[in-house]
Amino acid sequence: MTITNNKAAQRQEPDNPYALIGSSQLMKQVYRLISKVLHSEANILLTGETGTGKELVARAIHEYGHRRTQPFVVQNCASLPDGLLESELFGYKKGAFTGADRNHLGMFDAAHNGILFLDEIGDLPLILQAKLLRVLQEQEIRPLGDTQYHKINVRVIAATHRNLEEMVALGEFRSDLYYRLAHFPIELPPLREREGDIKKLAYSFLREIAMRERRGEMRLSAAAEKALQNYDFPGNVRELKSMIERAILLADDTDTIECHHFPNIQGVISPESSPVHGGMLKELVDHYERQVLIESLKKHHGNQKNTAIALGVARRTLLYKLSKHNINSRNWRA
Ligand SMILES: Nc1ncnc2c1ncn2[C@@H]1O[C@H](COP(=O)(O)OP(=O)(O)OP(=O)(O)O)[C@@H](O)[C@H]1O
Ligand SMILES: [Mg+2]
Incomplete structure (x- = not known):
């Protein structure tokens, strides 16, 4: 867990809004979305491939938003075993379990009035998904071993590089939690x-x-x-x-x-x-295939069915290739 308590508001640089670098149309769209959520209380879901800047955007929303003088707490949901994650998130009372020799403040309490950044939310086990949903709905928590719930005021920003919609379809992620988190989704485009x-x-x-x-x-x-x-x-x-x-x-x-x-x-x-040797040809072919897929998706505004028809492949084949190349057709939807 890391906690930041930012006192000073950052100044806005016109070229680098929110201290993020990039002025492509896709990033301008991201800046527009950030500006809409900065002063609201909506929970936010940040998606995008690895390294696209999800954590940086979460920090920017904190630093430029109205909760900037309050804590920013980070928890990676993939980094701890389930039991430990639960006690980290919700805290526990002395005597709640063997080894609980003192009260322990959970992240929700640590982030009170501020922002809790739940990274890798796609890795949150189902049982904790149910608990998180309740916290988001009721804005109250009950530490392990406590008999009472108490109110908290926490804004949640969740992030994942995984496809949560697909996980919902596979029964791996609760749909009710997904819809609550995805009230305001922001997708970070690949570089x-x-x-x-x-x-x-x-x-x-x-x-x-x-x-x-x-x-x-x-x-x-x-x-x-x-x-x-x-x-x-x-x-x-x-x-x-x-x-x-x-x-x-x-x-x-x-x-x-x-x-x-x-x-x-x-x-x-x-x-x-370079001479064609040791895997070179495969790299070139893969590279070319990727370009063709992207061009065709662009042309068909991300419509998979029309793209598959235009390329003369079955939709299943197209889906396989998109996943192989880590391409998200939604990036080109009108
Ligand atoms: N727009 C940007 N301007 C400047 N630096 C950036 C930008 N986007 C990302 N970075 C830098 O790239 C690195 C990766 O960013 P970040 O950790 O936020 O990615 P991420 O989406 O959370 O990745 P992962 O899914 O792997 O956790 C960091 O060093 C970050 O500072
Ligand atoms: Mg990250």
């Missing part, structure tokens, strides 16, 4: 679909990390820039940041980052210059 943001983020990380490493001003060569633009970033912004970090260390004798300072994307981005 590869944010037009222009790769370069912006890359330069921002370059400045930040070069300064930290006490290097002078650094730049990207035109080819390195292009290589980044063409790369898929399955790990999204987090991956870009660590690639820049590594590239700065590798480029210890120059202030210009070149393609070969990004060893993980060499093969995929410059097929002409």
Whole structure:
């Protein structure tokens, strides 16, 4: 658990709203959604692939919202065994179970009047889902071993990289909890679909990390820039940041980052210059297949049925390929 108690409101930078970097249309839509929930009490569900900035957005909603002077408490629902997670969330009374030798304040109490960020909510076991639903409905909790409920005032922001709708369909996630959390969903787009943001983020990380490493001003060569633009970033912004970090260390004798300072994307981005060997062909074919799927989904506004017809494959095959490439067709729905 981490608790932040922010005293000062952050100033709004017009270029980096909420201190987030990116000015693509998809990110502007995210900023619009953030502005709508900042001063409301709605619970929020943040979805998106790994590394897209869900935690950063949750923190921004806290720092720029009206609860900013109150605590921001983080709990990762995937990191603890069920029993421990329950006592962390709801707290317990001395003597509630063997080893409970003192009262323990739960996260809901720690986040009173502030925000509780429940990360990896898709990993919350069903039994705790029922308890969480009750807390959200009644705004009251009962610590383990206590006989009384007491009122709390907590805004919940939940996040997951998993597809909760699919989990609901499979009976793995309660639909009533899903609808309560998804009152205000915000989906963070994958980096590869944010037009222009790769370069912006890359330069921002370059400045930040070069300064930290006490290097002078650094730049990207035109080819390195292009290589980044063409790369898929399955790990999204987090991956870009660590690639820049590594590239700065590798480029210890120059202030210009070149393609070969990004060893993980060499093969995929410059097929002409590399011989086809050891898995290269598969990478190229996969890369091409992904592009075709995305183009076709764009053209058909995310409609899976029409996309499958246009590509001449069964809908089941399309679903399999979308899941294989981690593509979410909803990103292109009108
Ligand atoms: N728009 C952005 N501007 C600047 N930095 C960003 C942005 N989005 C993400 N980052 C950075 O990328 C990294 C990953 O972000 P974050 O931890 O919020 O992702 P996440 O969606 O919670 O990932 P996961 O699902 O793996 O937990 C962090 O270092 C964060 O600061
Ligand atoms: Mg996260």
